[in-house]
Amino acid sequence: MNGPLLTTVTVTYNSGGTLSDALSHLRRLYEEDMARVVLVDNGSADGTPSLLRSASEWACVVLGNENIGFARGCNRGLSEVSTPYTLFLNPDAALGVEAARTLVAFMERTPRAGACGPAILQGHSGDPEPYQTAGRRPTPWSTVRRLIPGSAVGSGLQVILPGAPPFRCEWVCGAGYLIRTALARELGGFDPRFFLYFDEIDLSLRAERAGWEIWAVGEALMTHVGAASAPRNESLSAGCISRFFYPSRMYYFTKHHGIVAAVCAELGEIVLLGVSDIIGLARKRYCGKLRERLKGPVLRMPQRVC
Numbered sequence: 001m002n003g004p005l006l007t008t009v010t011v012t013y014n015s016g017g018t019l020s021d022a023l024s025h026l027r028r029l030y031e032e033d034m035a036r037v038v039l040v041d042n043g044s045a046d047g048t049p050s051l052l053r054s055a056s057e058w059a060c061v062v063l064g065n066e067n068i069g070f071a072r073g074c075n076r077g078l079s080e081v082s083t084p085y086t087l088f089l090n091p092d093a094a095l096g097v098e099a100a101r102t103l104v105a106f107m108e109r110t111p112r113a114g115a116c117g118p119a120i121l122q123g124h125s126g127d128p129e130p131y132q133t134a135g136r137r138p139t140p141w142s143t144v145r146r147l148i149p150g151s152a153v154g155s156g157l158q159v160i161l162p163g164a165p166p167f168r169c170e171w172v173c174g175a176g177y178l179i180r181t182a183l184a185r186e187l188g189g190f191d192p193r194f195f196l197y198f199d200e201i202d203l204s205l206r207a208e209r210a211g212w213e214i215w216a217v218g219e220a221l222m223t224h225v226g227a228a229s230a231p232r233n234e235s236l237s238a239g240c241i242s243r244f245f246y247p248s249r250m251y252y253f254t255k256h257h258g259i260v261a262a263v264c265a266e267l268g269e270i271v272l273l274g275v276s277d278i279i280g281l282a283r284k285r286y287c288g289k290l291r292e293r294l295k296g297p298v299l300r301m302p303q304r305v306c
Contacts (some may be wrong), residue, residue: 002119003033003036003083004005004030004033004034004035004036004083005083005085005104006034006035006083006085006087006100006103006104006178007027007035007037007038007079007080007081007082007083007085007086007087007089007181008026008035008036008037008038008086008087008095008171009038009040009072009074009077009078009080009087009088009089010022010026010037010038010039010040010077010087010088010089010090010091011042011043011070011074011076011077011090011091011128011161012039012040012042012044012048012052012091013042013043013044013048013067013073014039014044014046014048015044015046015091015092015096016044016046016047016049016051016107017226018091018092018123018225019022019052020050020051020090021036021091021094022089022090022091022092022094023051023055025060025094025095025096026039026055026059026089026148027055027058028095028096028097029095029097029100029231030058030059030122030262031058032099032268033099033223033304034083034100034101035083035087035100036060036083037055037058037059037060038059038062038073038077038080038081038082039052039055039059039060039061039062039077040061040064040073040076040077041061041062041063041064042061042064042066042067042068042069042070042073042269043064043065043066043067043297044172047091047107048200049063050081058097061078061245061257062076062080064076066297069189069192069194069195069196070164070174070190070194070195070196070199071189071190071192071193071195071196071199072305073193073204074088074188074190074199074284075107075189075190075221077208078181078184078185078189081181083173083181084180084181084182084277085104085107085178085179085180085181086178086180086181086184087100087102087176087177087178088174088176088177088178088179088200089175089176090174090224091213092123092128092175092224092225093120093140093175093222093223093224093225094123094223094224095176095220095222095223096120096221098220098292099118099220099221099222100220101117102217102219102220103116103118103178103217103220104178105306106166106215106217106219106220110166110215112211112213113182113212113213113214113215113251114167114177114179114183114207114208114210114212114213114214114232115172115177115178115179115180115203115204115207115212115214115215116178116214116215116217116220117134117160117172117173117174117176117177117178117217117254118218118220118222119160119161119162119163119164119215119216119217119218119219119220119222120133120160120173120175120176120224121162121221121222121223121224121295122223122224122225122226123224123225123226126215126223128159128160128161128162129159129173129224130157130159130227132155132158133159133160133170133172133173133216134153134159134160134169134170134171134173134216135156135157135158135160135171135173136156136158136169136170137156137169137171137205138156138201138252139203139240139253139257140253140257140261140262140264140265141261141265142156143249143253143265143269144265144269144272145266147268147269147272147273147276148272149276149279150175160172160216160217161186161218162215162221163218163219163253164218164219164228164247165219166215166216166217166218166219167216167218168213168215169214169215169240170204170205170208170214171200171204171205171214172200172204172214172215173224174200174202174217175197175222175226176222176224177200177203178201179207180212183207183210183212184203184260186210186212187206187207190202190203191203191255191304192305193251193301193303193304193305194251194252194302195247195302196241196245196248197240197241197244197245197248198248200248201246201252202252202255202256205256211284223258228237235292235295235296237253237259237292237293237296239246241300242295242296242297243296243297244299245296246260246266246286246296246300247297247298247300247301247302248302250266250297250300250301251301253265254301263299266298266299267299269293270274270293270294272299273289273290273293274290275289276289277289277291282296
């Protein structure tokens with residue numbers, strides 16, 4: 001086909017604090033004929049819509065009236081894509097031309113790769129991002145087992161080191177998620193019930209079940225601020241907004257492992273966090289892990305999308 005092979009889709013919500021830098025990088029991708037650009041706003045109340053309108057000469061801008069969530073916003077942007085590859089890119093993330101070229105070249109020479117993601121550096125420090133990277137998919141059992149004292153089970157996260165050769169994994173971070181457009185459409189895009197979080201893990205699992213591979217590509221570098229649109233009074237868990245993270249996890253576990261396993265994981269986590277706090281209190285090392293967990297919803301799933 002003539003023109004770029006890639007379209008970036010960025011969903012914004014009150015993203016004015018980081019959007020100018022993101023638009024600068026996106027415009028460079030456009031001007032270098034590396035990517036087409038789709039910008040979707042979820043009813044922002046700050047200066048985000050004005051910034052997006054200023055980009056309408058070189059980007060497809062879709063302005064919404066309400067916050068429909070990341071997954072549905074991405075699906076709205078996907079409907080505007082006509083290139084072979086789609087890169088879902090957060091508004092607090094920045095990907096350079098060479099990194100985009102590296103990701104597309106990898107997909108072109110790896111025919112069974114359905115999706116891939118770059119190495120992610122923290123926007124403020126430049127260090128590798130410890131949480132939103134890649135790794136094994138969480139399960140109800142791994143969620144509980146990693147909290148058992150003496151357990152060797154880790155979080156399942158795997159940092160994509162800058163410059164590392166490509167490796168297969170079970171998911172890559174949705175802050176910079178490149179997927180074959182035809183595959184994304186075949187799978188129906190992101191599950192719209194995920195408002196935020198676990199959407200990329202779910203999509204990666206469905207892609208694998210359809211016979212595709214997920215890859216991490218360390219030669220491509222991206223910077224990411226993280227939680228830039230989160231209000232200051234939000235309760236966070238490992239950098240994630242608790243009121244969205246835990247319902248999404250509950251839904252993901254229920255969808256793929258069943259309601260009994262999901263409930264057991266949720267209650268088991270609470271019990272083990274309480275035990276950990278009691279042990280810490282006895283050792284005068286109280287951490288308040290249970291208190292922090294209870295700031296987020298318990299046994300709650302996202303609302304169904306009509």
